[in-house]
Amino acid sequence: MTRASHTRGGPVTVSTEGLPGWLDPVVHAVETVEPLQLSRFLPPADGAGRQSAVLILFGEGERGPELLLMERASSLRSHAGQPSFPGGALDPEDGDPKGDGPLRAALREAEEETGLDPAGVQIFGVLPRLYIPVSGFVVTPVLGWWREPSPVGVVDPNETARVFTVPVADLTDAGNRATAVHPRGHKGPAFLVESALVWGFTAGIIDRLLHYAGWELPWDRDKQVPLDWRA
Numbered sequence: 001m002t003r004a005s006h007t008r009g010g011p012v013t014v015s016t017e018g019l020p021g022w023l024d025p026v027v028h029a030v031e032t033v034e035p036l037q038l039s040r041f042l043p044p045a046d047g048a049g050r051q052s053a054v055l056i057l058f059g060e061g062e063r064g065p066e067l068l069l070m071e072r073a074s075s076l077r078s079h080a081g082q083p084s085f086p087g088g089a090l091d092p093e094d095g096d097p098k099g100d101g102p103l104r105a106a107l108r109e110a111e112e113e114t115g116l117d118p119a120g121v122q123i124f125g126v127l128p129r130l131y132i133p134v135s136g137f138v139v140t141p142v143l144g145w146w147r148e149p150s151p152v153g154v155v156d157p158n159e160t161a162r163v164f165t166v167p168v169a170d171l172t173d174a175g176n177r178a179t180a181v182h183p184r185g186h187k188g189p190a191f192l193v194e195s196a197l198v199w200g201f202t203a204g205i206i207d208r209l210l211h212y213a214g215w216e217l218p219w220d221r222d223k224q225v226p227l228d229w230r231a
Contacts, residue, residue: 029212030125049138053102054087059146086110102140120148174219
């Protein structure tokens, strides 16, 4: 499957050609998963919500497959201090939110937040749009293969506290998995990796991808991690 469109920096192409074989289960999951299999929070029917996108970037590190994550600055108004995928709201120049706008936005935001070179990223799939009620964002998860890795790090400390990669092996390790419990009673999957607690929207997407790609290993769902009241 390949399609292309033009962006400010050239064409954006969605292609599954030439991917490493270990990504095949992820490609299958992306092509077959239904919105409600990812989250019970779907975009409002009336079209409300701020359109945004995140980049779920798979690379290959010293310990095998890995994901690129960042930790948001503690001074931010929304989701402060929380580990997340690179991403953010669509800008007008990104284009049609119902077309290829989210692809451009995901790559642009990842470049702005982590310094990665978008030219080295091969986008291979797009998940259904989801909704984050607490912030009102309608999020399109865009999946990429880091075909040609480039240096990454904090670009703007006012937005990003750190940039890091997490081996998939650590995400599937039962010892690193837990259920996050919000003071209001909400519960969801969490990952204790790279000195960070990954929870919320990001952890939910990782959890579902691991599950539907067939990578999930048995873990103790009764192991709980309480979240700070400011979360």
